[in-house]
Amino acid sequence: MFGIDDWFRRLYDTSGINFTYLYDAYDRGRFLAGIVLTLELAAICIIASIVIGVVGAALHGSRFRVTNALVRGYVALFRNTPPLVQLFFFFFVLGGLLTFKTPYGTFQLSNFTWAAISLSVYYGSFNIENFRAGIESVPRTMVQAAEALGYRKGQIYLYVILPLAFRFSLPALGNTLVSLVKATSLAYAIAVPEVLYVSSEIWSDQLNVPEMMVTIMVFYVTLVSIMVYAIHRFEKRLRIPGYSAGR
Amino acid sequence: MTQHTVEHQHPLSARSSVPRGRLARTALTAGFVLSVIVVVTVPLYGAYAATGTSAGTLETLAKWAPLILLGFGLNLLMSFIAMGIGTVAGVGLGIAQVSQVSWVRRAAWAATEMFRNTPTLILLFMAMFLLPFELRFGDLVIALPPWLKAILGFSLSMMAYVSEIVRGGLQSIPTTQWEAAEALAFTRRDTLRLVIIPQCFKQMLPPWMNVYAIMIMSTPLASILGVHEGLTITRSAISAEGQPELLAPFYLFLLALFFVYSYPISLWTLRLERRYAIKH
Numbered sequence: 465m466f467g468i469d470d471w472f473r474r475l476y477d478t479s480g481i482n483f484t485y486l487y488d489a490y491d492r493g494r495f496l497a498g499i500v501l502t503l504e505l506a507a508i509c510i511i512a513s514i515v516i517g518v519v520g521a522a523l524h525g526s527r528f529r530v531t532n533a534l535v536r537g538y539v540a541l542f543r544n545t546p547p548l549v550q551l552f553f554f555f556f557v558l559g560g561l562l563t564f565k566t567p568y569g570t571f572q573l574s575n576f577t578w579a580a581i582s583l584s585v586y587y588g589s590f591n592i593e594n595f596r597a598g599i600e601s602v603p604r605t606m607v608q609a610a611e612a613l614g615y616r617k618g619q620i621y622l623y624v625i626l627p628l629a630f631r632f633s634l635p636a637l638g639n640t641l642v643s644l645v646k647a648t649s650l651a652y653a654i655a656v657p658e659v660l661y662v663s664s665e666i667w668s669d670q671l672n673v674p675e676m677m678v679t680i681m682v683f684y685v686t687l688v689s690i691m692v693y694a695i696h697r698f699e700k701r702l703r704i705p706g707y708s709a710g711r
Numbered sequence: 712m713t714q715h716t717v718e719h720q721h722p723l724s725a726r727s728s729v730p731r732g733r734l735a736r737t738a739l740t741a742g743f744v745l746s747v748i749v750v751v752t753v754p755l756y757g758a759y760a761a762t763g764t765s766a767g768t769l770e771t772l773a774k775w776a777p778l779i780l781l782g783f784g785l786n787l788l789m790s791f792i793a794m795g796i797g798t799v800a801g802v803g804l805g806i807a808q809v810s811q812v813s814w815v816r817r818a819a820w821a822a823t824e825m826f827r828n829t830p831t832l833i834l835l836f837m838a839m840f841l842l843p844f845e846l847r848f849g850d851l852v853i854a855l856p857p858w859l860k861a862i863l864g865f866s867l868s869m870m871a872y873v874s875e876i877v878r879g880g881l882q883s884i885p886t887t888q889w890e891a892a893e894a895l896a897f898t899r900r901d902t903l904r905l906v907i908i909p910q911c912f913k914q915m916l917p918p919w920m921n922v923y924a925i926m927i928m929s930t931p932l933a934s935i936l937g938v939h940e941g942l943t944i945t946r947s948a949i950s951a952e953g954q955p956e957l958l959a960p961f962y963l964f965l966l967a968l969f970f971v972y973s974y975p976i977s978l979w980t981l982r983l984e985r986r987y988a989i990k991h
Contacts, residue, residue: 533735540739544973545966548931549942553962560955646830653935660833673840681829681837688828 482672483679491666498662499683505580505658506645512584513644514637517591524596535592542589547582548650554582555654579651583644590640598633599625631702638695642688649684659683743974746967753964754780772960775948779961782944783968785858786930789940793862794926797869798919804870805877806903819874826871831864831929838864839936858940861933865926872922879918880911917984920976927973941965 472486485495520538523531542550555578563572573581602625610624652660660680667676753769754776807819826834838860846853884907892902934942945965949957 529734533738536735537738537742540974541742541970544977545969546928546931546942548934549962549966549969552942552946553966557959557962560958642828646828649830649832650932652832660830660836664836677833677837677841680833681825684830684833685825685828689824 481675482670483675484666484670484672485679491670494657494662495659495666498657498659501576501656502648502658505576505583505648505651505656508580509583509587509644509648510641512580513587513591513640516584516588517595517637520588520592521595521599524592525599539589539592542586543593547586547647548653550586551579551582551650551653554578554585575654575656576651579648579654579656583647583650587640587644587647590643591637594633594636594640595629597636598629598631601632602628628704631699631704634695634699634702638692638699641695642691645687645691646684743971746971749964750967750971768957768960771952771954771957772964775944775952775961776964779941779944779948779965780968782939782941783965785938785940786927786933787972789858789862789865789930789933789938790923790927793865793869794923796862796866797922797926798873800866800870801873802877804874805881808874808878809881811899823871823874823878826867827875829868831868832932832935834867835861835864835932835936838867857936858933858938861936861938865929865933868929869922869926872925873919876915876918876922880915881907883914884910913987917980917987920980920983924973924977924980927969927976941968 469487472483476482476487485491520535524535526532555575559573559578563570565571606624606628607620610620615624648658649660651658652664655661657665663676663680667673753773756769756773756776804819804823807815808823810816810819839857842855842860842863844855846855881903888906888910889902892906897906930940931942933940934946937943942965945961949961
């Protein structure tokens with residue numbers, strides 16, 4: 465890192481443009497830790513929200529009216545209220561209720577955990593709709609063909625509907641996941657030391673707001689571009705000739 | 712080829728459905744009506760009740776409700792203005808994205824991608840920190856209070872989303888329409904104005920409304936930067952009262968406000984989506 469260190473130190477001395485994390489080991493350490501935490505949070509939320517989406521879509525399609533009503537209520541409520549207020553509700557209200565003393569010390573979920581729960585639950589409600597729409601766009605003729613071939617109900621679901629539905633819901637799922645990754649920055653509000661939070665620490669210490677702003681923007685744009693590319697590749701790979709995502 | 716076209720989805724968007732099951736529909740309607748009742752009666756009660764005499768939770772909430780409502784008004788105001796600016800700028804940027812001049816097209820694309828892929832919160836931070844607190848043009852001094860800066864930050868996000876919708880809409884019109892207009896000696900401008908835009912307007916309306924839904928859901932972000940909107944006032948009220956048991960009712964009241972405003976819009980969006988859907 466010899467050359468880079470020196471170059472950016474000189475840049476600061478000569479022009480005042482101060483990318484501290486490129487020459488200062490302490491700043492670099494916390495900035496990288498922030499990036500790692502953002503990636504962790506994003507990964508956990510992606511997995512959890514997909515699980516919620518799959519389970520929710522299954523419950524949505526079930527014969528029981530109560531589960532159906534519950535899932536619809538959940539989707540309507542969470543999609544029509546602001547994620548930040550939800551995050552505060554989870555963290556301050558539920559977090560407060562879930563804090564109690566045990567013989568071994570105070571039991572409390574961390575800020576990170578609450579951010580992960582809140583974002584997963586919010587984007588889970590989107591994924592339920594994504595998967596449900598995917599299931600609905602499977603042509604009826606496919607199901608009828610499977611019936612004619614003697615498939616049982618469960619088999620039809622597992623071997624015919626789900627593989628197609630997954631492909632159909634991929635574009636919408638991709639959009640949701642992109643929004644999710646961007647929304648991990650909300651965790652800043654409850655002091656989770658993700659990339660925005662550590663950047664704010666750095667710019668408070670070093671007074672290099674514009675440099676840090678540019679850096680975070682580049683970080684997010686890069687991250688999202690990589691994701692979009694990966695999702696696009698995945699879509700292409702799963703594509704069935706003759707079926708262009710249900711459209 | 713499927714592109715990453717973000718019809719940034721929101722409330723009951725895309726191909727989601729209006730509740731079909733009777734139980735679900737009844738429950739949702741009941742929940743909505745209940746929220747409306749809460750949102751309307753609690754501030755009224757607060758306006759009538761003598762303030763500060765009793766210490767019941769409901770009384771305390773009622774006491775603060777008018778102020779929270781006022782804060783929510785700022786949320787709505789910010790959403791209207793930012794959406795207006797975002798739409799005007801976004802339409803321009805979207806048309807620039809299909810420009811025949813290649814550098815214009817590329818610049819518009821780059822701007823769209825940059826602002827679309829950056830979290831709104833970060834754009835807000837940029838607007839807060841990188842804009843001066845007032846603008847001077849000679850003698851003319853325009854003050855830039857935090858809420859105005861927040862609006863500018865939101866506008867950047869909305870501009871990029873609208874730009875993408877406009878690009879998608881314009882490109883969804885079959886090329887034969889462009890060619891026919893060209894054959895009839897329409898200028899590029901007239902082709903857009905008289906042939907293309909009228910055809911894709913309807914189709915762009917539902918995604919535009921989805922963007923508005925994202926907008927209204929983003930407004931509480933301004934609270935992080937100290938704008939006195941609904942969430943900020945709710946939090947101040949809770950800390951002023953200093954009673955932890957007030958947390959749940961206060962936050963639920965605020966959530967109910969947003970729900971009451973947003974749910975009808977999302978149902979309406981859905982209806983438009985159905986009506987304007989292009990059947991294949």
